[in-house]
Amino acid sequence: AKSSILAIPEEPSNSLSKKEVYCLSGHPTLPCNVLKFKSTTIMLDCGLDMTSTLNFLPLPLVQSPRLSKLPGWVLKDGSTFLDKELKECSGHVFVDSVPEFCLPETELLDLSTVDVILISNYHCMMALPYITEYTGFTGTVYATEPTVQIGRLLMEELVNSIERVPKAQSASMWKNKEVQRLLPTPLKDAVEVSMWRKCYTMPEVNAALSKIQLVGYSQKIELFGAVQVTPLSSGYALGSSNWIIQSHYEKVSYVSGSSLLTTHPQPMDQASLKNSDVLILTGLTQIPTANPDGMVGEFCSNLAMTVRNGGNVLVPCYPSGVIYDLLECLYQYIDSAGLSNVPFYFISPVANSSLEFSQIFAEWLCHNKQTKVYLPEPPFPHAELIQTNKLKHYPSIHGDFSNDFKQPCVVFTGHPSLRFGDVVHFMELWGKSSLNTVIFTEPDFSYLDALAPYQPLAMKCVYCPIDTRLNFIQVSKLLKEVQPLHVVCPEQYTQPPPTQSHRTDLMVDCQPPPMSYRRAEVLTLPYKRRYEKIEIMPDLADSLVPLEIKPGISLATVSAVLHTKDNKHVLQLPPKPPQPPASKKRKRVSDDVPECKPLKPLLSGSIPVDQFVQTLEKHGFSDVKVEDTAKGHIVLLQEAETLIQIEEDSTHIICDNDEPLRVKLRDLVLKFLQKF
């Protein structure tokens, strides 16, 4: 079939052609946005804001006398009705209940209308069960294999950590708006507390994950014939992706957590982001002032200093991601720092799977690591650390670990919020000694808030956030390179960080300035759709007689019927004109097809004025005068009191009621033009 493009004007009233972004999450690195694009509704990521858990008391694995003895919180007026729900610790008030999470906005639009969910990395899918299992969602989720597998591990660890420590009571009174007003900060200012939910269960996780369809980088996935989505490597984590969402003539790029540093994942694919109409930019580094290399150095130095002084090191972390790079770094470092005999423990219900998974996703790794697989060698050196017994991993502190445990040691364990998981135990165990150090490497939580329920604390605290995602300099280079027409980003990226208002270098800087969104806001994307692709059926194409207007350019007129179905447009031959009615019977409705009137021929070409004047003179017009105008010429036939106005796109013959003269002149004009 031959194809042709027809311009279709934008219809502002047509809601199907509107392009909108619904922002459902206020957290720029844990995004959840919905993009309405060409009649499809696409959810971009499904991040879960876990900072809400910082308002809760930690869940200790072993009964903690300290936590259980914390006094209940009493209002200023002496009321004690909240003292069962709220406990006070070193001047801070915490909810004594199972930790809850702040869900993405569910009221802004009907989430059952979401057609697909695109996941960009395993950190940005933690709210998936809440969406797929509670909103009537019937669509498909797309993600890469490592994203799904590691995402499952993160969810498993989360569910396990919380379910392991059942809490008899559940606090809800404090959420009452009237009561919340009376609470001290930060509880008083906590937003959307009514939206906070307890953790999902494993069956819900499994059900959510069963809706995921696996995709590979650069794979093109058709959505309803209208849109094509493609994941691209984003360089941030194993299987992490950015997404291209495009129709034939529009392209939206969704850039989520991406990294240009050389760490373990495949490098970021920047080239494919070029020529975007809109680039949605999320997931930049949370610590733009810290250089990850420097932080790794800081991490190693502090670790070595503590251990050499006989102390233990606690590293609260996720079971996947930066931990692979940290272990690799330590692999090279421990000998130089004389730490060969210090045991490294990795404790997580999914520790074993995480370490093993990392070794089998070779195709998703950076080039260096991929080549190791062909040697064959394990791509990550932590295999050797395990082999030589320098790194040991355990599902929890119970069981084998308690037999093997030797101090001084280094423990990697979750959760980085310090509210649940095995880390709570180590905080209680080591918090009293100033020889020990807790080193924060995950940037998702404020370390001071994380430490608040453990105060007073003797152990040293070091903050070495390692965030390999794009910083603002890299973003600026990226935008210069890929040159999108419009940039859309969370409002946090359009102003300097609140604590460093003078750092105007720490914001997205591009022309035109980025459009920003915030939680529960709808943003209409600015670009206009200009073209639509239409197919011409072969028989119709055969009937066309193109005429060459200029060398290489041919035109033909088309009379056809436009069929539109599943976002595909097809031009078909018009039905044969109905036979002249034999009788004056009323036409049946089904016969009511558009009438095809014979069309007047279209004209093209230009009129050479000199030759035209000569022709006029040949035909007896003797007093021809030509005047130049801004747009063309006026040919003046003085005697006949007639004007012929010749312009680029129109020719007018102005004569006074002399139709034969007009027709004569018209025919002379037509001699110079082509018809088709």
Add this chain to the structure above:
Amino acid sequence: MSRQQAWFIARARHRFAMTRECSLLLPHVCAALADPRQPGSDDTCLEKLLDWFRELTKFDPTVELVQNNPCLTEFITSVLALPEPSPSILSFTLRLAGILAASENRFQHLQQEKLLVRLFGRDGPLNSALWEDASVRSGWVEGVHSMMHHQPALHFLCDGGGIDVIFTLQGDPSLFVASAASQLLVHMLTFSVESEMTEPLSTKDCDWPACAQMIIKHIEDSLQSSSSSHIEQSLKLLTSLFGSCRATWTEVLWLGIAKQIESFLTEETVQVQHMLANLLLRIAWSPVFCDTKGSIWALVTSALEHLTPVQAGPLAVGILRIPECPQDVRIQALTVLLQPMDCILRAASQPLEYAGLLDESVSDPATVESLLSSKSSCVNLLCQTLAHLEKLLSLIRLPVDLPYMSLLRSLMTILQFCNGFLSPASPLGSTISRILINCFRVQRSALDVLAALSKQKGCDTLLGSLFDVLLAYLESPNTNPTVLKKTFQATSKWLVRLQELSCSNTQWQQTKKILEDVFLVLQKRLYSPCWEVRDSSLEFLTALINCLKDQDEFRQSLLSSEVPRLTENLLEDPESYVRASAVTAVGHLAFITCFAPESPAIGNQYNKENIVAKLQEILSTDPEGFPRRAVISIFTKWLRQGCTGQLEDTERFVSRVIQTVEHDLDWEVRLGGLELVEVFCSQTFRQLGHPKCTYAPLSSVVTSYINQNESLHVFCRAKVFSFLFQSLCDYDKPIGQRACDVLLGLRYTFYPVRTLKDSQGAEDSRAGPSIAWLQRTLRQGSMAQNFPTDGDNGVDFQDPESMLLALDIIDLEDLHDGLNKSSDHVEKSPQSLLQDILATVGTIEENEADCY
């Protein structure tokens, strides 16, 4: 010519004269070079050949060389006869002809043969297709330059139109040719004026010799043209001329063009301002402008006003170094240098908070502000300004008083902008801060100036804030390793300054706190996973100990920190550079922990024996050279400082070290061993006194002399002699040379008065078979492999009598001369060069023979 000069020239002529062997080889070489079938000759050989001819002709102006070696002119003729000579051979021929024509006699000879016209005249290569090749043009210019030492050459060139070719070549696309052409014009102008003028020029009556006249007219015409490139060529020529020639006539020349040059400062149609700073600087430095200095200074002042800050910077810093520079010009120059710093200070501070560096009325800051507001120019301007300031501050005697306090404040501001710690109060400040954040170039330059500023007084009130800035850099994990190194350097300099000031109690408290903070951060840096950081940290520690080891507060703070223990741990670092730096640091630490008179009782961790044993172990077992070199150099330093104990202990120590290093594979370690021995010898003599003067010792006298001479016994017991004699035969020449120097030193001490020996080679009757063997062996030099020291040869290196005899008998001077001859002295001879060239030809001939 004085007699001495005549003698020198005669000797040189003799040395460089053509030997018979060479004159036999030369025709073959010339024939080979002129043979077009030869592949492109090796350029290095051709260069060496030209060097040889330069030496041959330097002291011999006669025509003999060309007359006795007709092959030379034949060579030139045959190259000229070639239809298409290779560019490299043609270039060689031009340069050779120039060298030969450098003396008037040979010039005439070559002229008679019409060779020079054919080479350098209009019909030569100049108008052939080969002129397109830059090497040919370069050869032409070089040839002309070589011959330009007499009037006939000058006239030959000027009369033949050659000078126009040189004018054109000033704008040659090849920078080498263009620069050579410019240099040639300077040489011709100078030569023409100085050889053809009989009377000194006056400013009114400018009767230049013909050639000089042509060049000066060309300069004047170019300066008045509207072409920037022509003006630039002339300015380059003038810069070079005023830089190299300090004759009075240059003033006359200058007066003719001064107005024109001045007009360039304000001229907008031709952009040559960037060339003016250098030219004005050369003129300002030239002593011939005494009478017109006033106008020169006015011009310089005008230049400082009109040139952009980047262009004016080098001029300003150069001017400030001229002792007789008037005060007002100095202030103007200083303004140029300080204005960017002033602008930074004003942009960062609240209005009227600080006075700034400059009186605002002196200059308009708008230009500098606009430069600082743009990313590319801001960094460039600051780096350039900082480099100039560093240069100025490193002068031993500063010609001007700088506002040190404000300068320091401005530097601190720049450093705080760079790490994003400063929130600026003005829009300009915000722009600058945005540009400078994380800019390593500016950080490095600012830290260099900061280090240089530590020598100046008057900044003491700012020390607290200064250390806040420095510590922020030392602590930040984002500090780039090179910047960190510079921060360490600046910190060590300012810590010294701080110590000098900490006399009062409050200041002592402040110093103590700063030192504690410094050692805390140093401790962390010593654990860095980046080896460069560990290395710089150790170097910093060494530098600190070197400067501050006598300060109580420093010693206390250091010893109460973890730093000494960590430093010792780094002796086992996997990176050899770090181990080497750790050795040096531990060696210096020992001055505080072990060798100080009031060594602290901190347990046996600082036990001297432990440290010596550790370093000894590194010396004998470390697989890399750097740590071993560091150990031997620390041992030498200890020995020099008298830290190795009583003489008996030192003797044992040196003996042990010698036995470890004598078989070391690294020659620098062995060389370090010889240095240690040298220090040991002088220390021993100092302690035991120099041996009494002895003259041609007879056997009976010898015995008593030896018995009295304790030093000799000490050296023998410490196995010094076996090490020294063995080192004479070392594969590495510097070892042999050093050993020979040490032995000669010993010999001069033991035999202060000596008679000259008649025959160098003959064996001394006093030498027994063993010493005679030694004498023979040493004559073989480094050929004497497997030099046995175990007594198989009968030489007892621990026997004082034999060693004293050996010192006397062995011709150490001869050995010394032999060792100091370059190892390729045979290969470097002209004969060898000619043979080399012929050898290449030989292969061609052989190949030819194979063809039927």
